[in-house]
């Protein structure tokens with residue numbers, strides 16, 4: 001077995017953390033700062049253009065040491081070694097997990113089944129480069145001899161979320177190509193995209209690792225039928241390309257072999273944007289920028305592999321998450337980027353984090369009796385301040401939050417940037433300090449309220465504070481810094497999966513949904529319901545069918 005199977009709750013560190021938790025759980029963050037004057041600096045990781053302040057957490061140096069002991073007791077160093085060297089750590093699917101190989105240097109040597117995979121990786125990268133450059137420069141023409149104006153990425157899950165998030169996040173670096181994403185099997189999605197397209201100048205990229213996914217094939221078929229109403233059959237070879245491991249199925253769909261960008265089963269769908277799945281990224285921002293994204297991720301890989309755990313960003317952020325999830329009993333975590341460019345970031349992370357670590361069977365195949373996968377959610381600040389921040393500030397739930405901000409803005413509007421960053425900093429300060437009764441009374445007095453009124457209002461205006469946050473401050477949003485940030489979360493996911501003793505790289509729960517949808521579809525399409533269902537499901541089916549004419 002490539003990974004050790006250690007129940008974290010049986011380790012010495014876990015037991016010590018439980019005892020330690022009892023001594024620290026009620027201590028206010030303000031007290032922790034008073035007790036340790038050098039705290040802000042001691043709990044800071046400065047690495048490249050990342051400035052990661054985790055001092056506003058309900059921890060002491062003892063907590064940190066115990067969490068690091070936990071990582072060592074479950075043998076995280078050994079797991080990291082297996083992860084990067086291509087051991088079969090996705091044991092339930094019999095695969096290595098090597099998205100990190102996609103951003104390796106050309107000189108690297110990583111074997112899968114006895115063959116060095118790096119030359120193949122670079123052959124596909126070259127193909128991405130040549131193809132995207134010729135589309136961007138207008139050398140590769142449409143069937144009627146025109147340059148392409150639009151690109152449509154057809155995929156779902158990892159074949160959509162990563163490219164869609166990155167294309168949006170790096171839109172500052174975009175060229176003239178308009179890139180669209182079609183993912184949902186909801187026909188209104190594909191039709192809304194089609195409305196915006198000219199078939200004569202649109203390139204379609206079908207992305208499906210398996211090339212069997214219902215949503216993607218339905219959308220691809222609908223788009224092909226629409227396209228063929230406007231163009232001759234031979235035009236397919238100029239307008240449709242595919243990214244997949246399933247070459248035979250792609251060819252059966254009618255795509256020329258030359259137009260297939262291969263990927264490999266050692267790349268998980270939710271970690272695949274670094275592969276040819278990122279073709280639409282390369283088309284949107286150019287290959288050089290796509291390569292910078294990969295370079296950034298590679299730098300984070302090296303940091304994760306080599307930095308001591310107490311200065312290791314993915315390790316520390318993962319351990320903090322375990323601390324709240326397993327000791328404080330926190331139900332969820334928020335990610336709040338103070339950048340509108342990262343509008344889709346939390347949605348993207350939801351798949352990576354929840355598909356990977358939403359597991360309840362350990363690596364021994366036994367049910368787990370402790371909490372695993374965190375629930376992740378978030379929206380950019382400052383918008384989210386006017387949406388759900390009330391609950392973080394004054395609700396009953398403890399929600400640790402990661403605040404991500406960029407010190408320099410891209411369009412150079414300093415007035416806006418200063419306002420944005422003042423909110424970014426002010427919120428973590430307010431979440432930590434809260435507002436005391438004395439301050440509330442003073443403020444109300446200054447506003448001229450009567451004593452009686454002040455007495456009534458005061459409880460509602462008190463903020464307890466003590467809400468933990470990490471601040472991830474990055475110099476500028478560039479392809480490289482975004483690559484580092486995404487890779488940071490990938491490794492955070494890995495570390496948590498190792499600690500929780502689960503397999504993070506399968507997704508059988510999602511596959512169940514695929515099977516169920518197919519079985520209900522048969523009942524919808526046939527005159528009679530063929531499969532047995534419970535009374536509620538029968539009723540829903542009958543209601544739906546009665547409304548179709």
Ligand code: F6P
Pocket residue numbers: 156157158159207208209210211212213216269270507510511
């Ligand atoms: O959502 C489940 C899933 O299996 C993901 O892991 C994957 O990213 C997605 O479906 C799409 O699969 P495919 O790329 O094979 O179409």
